Amino acid sequence: MQEISPAPNEGTRSAQRRAAIVDAATTVFLRQGYAAASMDEVAKLAAVSKQTVYKHFRDKETLFVHIIQGMMTSADEAIGNASAALGDSADLPRDLRTLARVLLESLRKPRVLQLRRVVIGEAERFPELGRSYWNLAFQRGIDAVAKGFTQLTERGLLDTAEPGIAAHHFAGLLLWMPINQAMFCGTDDLPDDAAIDHLTEVGVTAFLAAYGR
Numbered sequence: 211m212q213e214i215s216p217a218p219n220e221g222t223r224s225a226q227r228r229a230a231i232v233d234a235a236t237t238v239f240l241r242q243g244y245a246a247a248s249m250d251e252v253a254k255l256a257a258v259s260k261q262t263v264y265k266h267f268r269d270k271e272t273l274f275v276h277i278i279q280g281m282m283t284s285a286d287e288a289i290g291n292a293s294a295a296l297g298d299s300a301d302l303p304r305d306l307r308t309l310a311r312v313l314l315e316s317l318r319k320p321r322v323l324q325l326r327r328v329v330i331g332e333a334e335r336f337p338e339l340g341r342s343y344w345n346l347a348f349q350r351g352i353d354a355v356a357k358g359f360t361q362l363t364e365r366g367l368l369d370t371a372e373p374g375i376a377a378h379h380f381a382g383l384l385l386w387m388p389i390n391q392a393m394f395c396g397t398d399d400l401p402d403d404a405a406i407d408h409l410t411e412v413g414v415t416a417f418l419a420a421y422g423r
Contacts (some may be wrong), residue, residue, distance in 0.1 A: 228266050230256040232280065235273050240324045244274060244332045244339060275342045281325060282347045285316045289351045296358030302367050302422070303414060309355065310384050310410040317388055320397040327393065352377045359421075368421050376421055383413040 234256035238247045249270055253260040267273040292309040299305040316322065326343070333340040355377035362368040370376040388401045388409065401409065 227256070227258055227262060231258060231263055231266055231273075232277060236277050236281075236321070239274060239277065239328060240321065243328055244270075244336060249273075271336075271339070274339060275346070278325065278329075278343055278346050281319075281322055282350070285312075285319075285322075285347075286350055286354075288312045289316075290354045293354040293358035297361035299362065299367070302362070303418065306380075306414045306417065307410050309358075310380075310414055311406060313351075313381060313384050314388070314401065314406045314409055317385070317392060318400050320400075323389075323392055323397060323400075352381065355380060366423060369423050370421055379420070380413070380417050383416050384409055 231252060235247075235252045238251050238255060242251070247270070249260055249263055252273070253263045256263070263273075267276065289309070289312055292305075292312045296302075296305055296309065326347075329339055329343045352374065356373040359368055359370050359373040359376050359380075363370045363373065368376070388405070391399050
């Protein structure tokens with residue numbers, strides 16, 4: 211999947227139009243869902259021609275995947291940095307708590323949860339979108355955590371025969387309850403600071419009980 215043209219230079223009129231298209235498309239996709247959203251509607255909301263939309267993005271799927279990538283960028287960087295810090299950790303419980311908070315904070319972005327609902331809702335008809343979300347928004351973070359766990363195992367601080375599975379366990383201990391609650395009950399039920407602190411403590415404690423040395 212390739213865009214017809216590369217991203218324009220920042221600050222140019224073309225870049226401004228591209229940003230307007232992405233913002234409009236995000237609104238349309240989250241409001242209408244993937245199948246019901248139209249490029250005509252995106253163009254109208256962005257105040258550009260439909261031809262301009264296709265100049266920047268080859269098709270609707272390309273545009274949607276670009277939105278997934280954009281939404282996940284800041285979370286990816288935070289998870290990657292926190293995971294990388296594990297390799298040189300001098301205080302494992304502290305650094306695991308830091309990583310745990312990064313994962314939990316990613317829940318407090320209503321648009322990300324809305325996007326997740328759209329992808330799940332369209333998974334049967336458009337499984338390629340689900341795969342894109344899995345690879346770009348989920349597996350990438352798990353891989354970063356698994357890399358940190360591999361380094362910790364090599365140092366003798368963790369006992370993870372399968373770091374990838376351990377990374378899934380770590381994320382599950384933290385996110386299973388709050389993410390399902392948010393998905394079913396809406397963003398009004400996102401965890402507050404006190405809930406994040408509590409989930410962090412009990413999740414890290416349970417993880418170290420299973421995998422710590």
